[in-house]
Amino acid sequence: METISYQDVNSQVIDKCKEGDNRAQYELYKLYSKAMFNVSMRITNDYSEAEDVLQEAFISAFKNLHTYKGEASFGSWLKKIVVNAAINAIRKRRSELVPMDERTIGDIAEETYDDDSEWKVEKVRKAIMKLPDGYRVVLSLYLLEGFDHAEIGDILGVTESTSKSQYSRAKKKLLEIMKEPQFAV
Incomplete structure (x- = not known):
């Protein structure tokens, strides 16, 4: 399978992923993994935890790909999954939010x-x-x-x-x- 770009991610590739095509899934992973890892890293602030979140998010994304309706870009849809997985990882650490003053x-x-x-x-x-x-x-x-x-x-x-x-x-x-x-x- 040829390498694809963000612009080339279309319903055909998504459909192949929905059918369980491992090569199509791998192409999507290659295309989005670096950006999604960076999202995860910014939230978790831990390299190995960010890697775990990334893997968990992609597994979840491929498992729930049937819910992707194409109303938003695939990257946006995937980013929400990554963010939620990273937040859940932090919740497991039992971190608490604390108050602060206004500044920009x-x-x-x-x-x-x-x-x-x-x-x-x-x-x-x-x-x-x-x-x-x-x-x-x-x-x-x-x-x-x-x-x-x-x-x-x-x-x-x-x-x-x-x-x-x-x-x-x-x-x-x-x-x-x-x-x-x-x-x-």
Whole structure:
């Protein structure tokens, strides 16, 4: 089977996967596994756990492919499965959400670095990985994965206002981390 691109993922490939065609499933896995691993890693912050989540998510996706209606892209549908699997993995660790104050990532950038300094994405990524699980999950789902607070609330089983407050606290904590000496420019 030829390698496919995102644009080439169509009903024919999905249909082959639904029929249990292992090669079609492998092509979808190759196409989406790296991006979905990154989603999982941002949420779990643990390499081996992210790998486990990825495998679990793909197994679940292939098992439940009959529910995919094509109303959203396959990648979006799969991403929701990965996010839910990652959240479940974190819940198994029994992490709890904790409160925080209002700030924006822009505020963090402005308060952490001088105007003349270049904002270092890698440093922000590392600082995000230092956040407690609950903060990192909400921040990642909102900023990096594009979910709104109502969706985050549904995913985590909390209210929309709890998601907003967790996000706010996460930004404050991120600012504190970014001010630590190892993150100074």
